[in-house]
Amino acid sequence: MNFSDFDFTHDVMDGLSSMGFEKCTPVQEFAIPVILEGKDLIACAQTGTGKTAAYLLPILNNISREGHTGMHTLIIAPTRELVLQIDQQIEGFSYFTGASSLAVYGGGVGAAFDQQKSALVQGADIIVATPGRLLSHINMKYSDFSTIQTLILDEADRMLDMGFFDDIMRIIGELPGERQTLLFSATMPPKIRQMAGMILKNPEQINIAISKPAENIIQAAYMVYEGQKVQLVRELLKGKTDYKSVLIFTSRKANVNGLVRELRRMGFSADGMLSDLEQKEREEVMLRFRNRETQILVATDIVSRGIDIDSIDLVMNYDVPRDPEDYVHRIGRTARASQSGVAITLISDNDMHDFRKIEELIERDIIKIPLPSGIGIGPEYNPSIRRKMAPRSSGGGARGGERRAPAKKDFRHRDRGNHQGHKKAGE
Ligand code: AMP
Numbered sequence: 001m002n003f004s005d006f007d008f009t010h011d012v013m014d015g016l017s018s019m020g021f022e023k024c025t026p027v028q029e030f031a032i033p034v035i036l037e038g039k040d041l042i043a044c045a046q047t048g049t050g051k052t053a054a055y056l057l058p059i060l061n062n063i064s065r066e067g068h069t070g071m072h073t074l075i076i077a078p079t080r081e082l083v084l085q086i087d088q089q090i091e092g093f094s095y096f097t098g099a100s101s102l103a104v105y106g107g108g109v110g111a112a113f114d115q116q117k118s119a120l121v122q123g124a125d126i127i128v129a130t131p132g133r134l135l136s137h138i139n140m141k142y143s144d145f146s147t148i149q150t151l152i153l154d155e156a157d158r159m160l161d162m163g164f165f166d167d168i169m170r171i172i173g174e175l176p177g178e179r180q181t182l183l184f185s186a187t188m189p190p191k192i193r194q195m196a197g198m199i200l201k202n203p204e205q206i207n208i209a210i211s212k213p214a215e216n217i218i219q220a221a222y223m224v225y226e227g228q229k230v231q232l233v234r235e236l237l238k239g240k241t242d243y244k245s246v247l248i249f250t251s252r253k254a255n256v257n258g259l260v261r262e263l264r265r266m267g268f269s270a271d272g273m274l275s276d277l278e279q280k281e282r283e284e285v286m287l288r289f290r291n292r293e294t295q296i297l298v299a300t301d302i303v304s305r306g307i308d309i310d311s312i313d314l315v316m317n318y319d320v321p322r323d324p325e326d327y328v329h330r331i332g333r334t335a336r337a338s339q340s341g342v343a344i345t346l347i348s349d350n351d352m353h354d355f356r357k358i359e360e361l362i363e364r365d366i367i368k369i370p371l372p373s374g375i376g377i378g379p380e381y382n383p384s385i386r387r388k389m390a391p392r393s394s395g396g397g398a399r400g401g402e403r404r405a406p407a408k409k410d411f412r413h414r415d416r417g418n419h420q421g422h423k424k425a426g427e
Helices: 010-019 026-036 051-066 080-093 110-122 131-139 156-161 165-173 190-199 226-237 253-265 279-290 301-306 324-331 352-362
Strands: 041-044 073-076 101-104 126-129 150-153 180-185 204-207 217-223 246-249 270-273 296-299 314-317 341-347
Touching: 010 051, 010 080, 026 041, 026 051, 026 180, 026 204, 051 073, 051 080, 051 150, 051 180, 073 165, 080 101, 080 126, 101 110, 101 131, 110 131, 126 131, 131 165, 156 165, 156 180, 156 190, 165 190, 180 190, 226 253, 226 341, 253 270, 253 296, 270 279, 301 324, 314 324, 324 341, 324 352, 341 352
Parallel strands: 041 180, 041 204, 073 126, 073 150, 101 126, 150 180, 217 341, 246 296, 246 314, 270 296, 314 341
Antiparallel strands: none
């Protein structure tokens, strides 16, 4: 489908051709008509699917038709980087519509806050903001959101992982009840569905889930007891000159620092990436890893989607992600840009059932390699054994202790974008 098939204004079409966009991506094909009809939408789509243009184009079209009526759209996104990316896309598309936008994000010096403040007082057609900083402005009561017609939550799952639920709900409390709400999320865990149930009205649903890892990723797993894991990591990494960039994921935030310490003690150069780090520290850690000054980066799922590096040789899952889609996200960090890569998962006796769910999602059995000699005997793979219900996280980790609630039934499904034909558990 081409963009010319939509009834976009000339100004929007001119913006599209100046950006060189002609054909729609699947998320655009399905989302744009829904948004143009004024309906609420819940869209499961990752970065790279064209999701940003999918919501920006119909919004810019509305602004271009209706003229400037005060703040029209509020976009909330988890990080400064994403806010800036969205703002740049708005600039590109809106050149001919004359729509104005304002990026509101944390960090920077006090002058930045004041600049944002005066821009908020003046108003703009589209505000793109991180939740925390926007709430700081809202608390000072100089911005008027009564004209907002559309609210967009981008990477909603990541915002909840980062603990922004309360901030988002407080921001929504400032917006008119009569509005269009669009929720974009790379994954659809129960907590996202719960939030959607609270803030969306009769949403259409689109699922562009990329549920299969790329073919050029070599996937393998080891059955291992918790107490054997550190030693196994050492065995797998020592003397492996091919593994210049290694990303190790752990679901437990509390594991990150301990693992980094162990790796350094073993003589590897390693850093940890936690959501708790200041923006500047995160950027420094990422820069060192990107420049290959650090060989190993240990991270939680929260940062997995923000790690935009093409040349990771090995992704190791120090534990099994509880949400099978996270497995696909995690290992998708390797073998990018047509290179090949390796993904190794350590499966403890408590994680076997969750690992089976991953194998079902990706529709293949992953080879279980015997433990190297000297580590001892690991558990047998028996996925019928369920996880013990003890909380997984002692440090308030990202997914620790999360219970899976049954999916809400009140969505009107429009699951036509799922090219893998995959239906998620609970749907
Ligand atoms: P996103 O998933 O929104 O982060 O988009 C990923 C990239 O794809 C961005 O660089 C967009 O500019 C680009 N893109 C999105 N939609 C299209 C399209 N229909 N044609 C060409 N490029 C696109």
